[in-house]
Amino acid sequence: MKLIISLLSIISLACAGYPPPPGPWTLGAWRPPTDPPAPVWLGRAIQANQGKLWIGKPASSWCDPSLMSIDCSLYRGDSTVFKGGNDTVFLDVLNPNGQQIYINKTDGALTYTWPGMFVAPKEPEVIYTGWTREISVSGGAPIVLSYKNRPVLACPTASANLTDVYQIFVQLNAAPPSSSCVTFQLRTYAAEGIVAWSY
Ligand SMILES: *[C@@H]1O[C@H](CO)[C@@H](O)[C@H](O)[C@H]1NC(C)=O
Numbered sequence: 001m002k003l004i005i006s007l008l009s010i011i012s013l014a015c016a017g018y019p020p021p022p023g024p025w026t027l028g029a030w031r032p033p034t035d036p037p038a039p040v041w042l043g044r045a046i047q048a049n050q051g052k053l054w055i056g057k058p059a060s061s062w063c064d065p066s067l068m069s070i071d072c073s074l075y076r077g078d079s080t081v082f083k084g085g086n087d088t089v090f091l092d093v094l095n096p097n098g099q100q101i102y103i104n105k106t107d108g109a110l111t112y113t114w115p116g117m118f119v120a121p122k123e124p125e126v127i128y129t130g131w132t133r134e135i136s137v138s139g140g141a142p143i144v145l146s147y148k149n150r151p152v153l154a155c156p157t158a159s160a161n162l163t164d165v166y167q168i169f170v171q172l173n174a175a176p177p178s179s180s181c182v183t184f185q186l187r188t189y190a191a192e193g194i195v196a197w198s199y
């Protein structure tokens with residue numbers, strides 16, 4: 001009896017999702033073959049590039065050795081590392097001003113603040129809060145990032161030199177930004193730590 005009760009309580013705990021390990025993480029797109037039509041993504045990297053989040057673009061990052069006595073060769077910025085996930089999400093950067101992820105209320109685009117001289121946009125113009133990062137109950141117990149159970153969209157975007165590029169949005173309103181957007185799941189994967197001065 002005791003065993004049954006404790007099993008039941010584990011199950012109900014699991015159904016609500018449960019807290020993930022802390023620490024920095026990378027973000028990947030999950031879209032299994034059971035979500036037709038293509039594309040299929042099994043953790044394809046999501047990168048910060050020029051203020052927005054993307055699938056199919058490299059991370060854009062910079063490091064200025066004159067800003068501080070830092071060895072920029074240690075901060076190559078070739079991947080995008082995040083932190084947080086309990087209500088707010090940040091890029092994990094060396095820059096002391098930090099960089100915070102927000103949702104643009106106009107189009108739902110996932111965007112991030114620029115470090116330093118730029119004044120960050122304020123709520124309610126943009127949305128900083130409402131994120132949840134939790135261990136899912138589905139197969140393999142992935143660690144999923146979500147915003148208030150809204151669909152997350154990848155929208156195909158033309159790019160000068162790259163193919164297979166998608167910009168990431170949260171669908172806030174009834175209609176997606178474009179009819180060619182596809183829904184997918186945001187999954188997080190443990191990362192070692194800061195790899196960039198800023199993105
Ligand atoms: C999230 O933050 C709230 C408020 O600071 C805190 O009470 C709660 O324990 C945090 N949850 C996790 C999973 O860290």
Ligand SMILES: *[C@@H]1O[C@H](CO)[C@@H](O)[C@H](O)[C@H]1NC(C)=O
Nearest residue numbers: 104105106107111121125126
């Ligand atoms: C929000 O998106 C609109 C339309 O794309 C853009 O004009 C505006 O600059 C964006 N605002 C912020 C704060 O990112």
Ligand SMILES: *[C@@H]1O[C@H](CO)[C@@H](O)[C@H](O)[C@H]1NC(C)=O
Nearest residue numbers: 050057058158159160161162
């Ligand atoms: C595309 O490639 C050209 C030539 O290599 C380069 O000058 C340009 O900056 C690139 N554009 C983008 C968006 O990367």
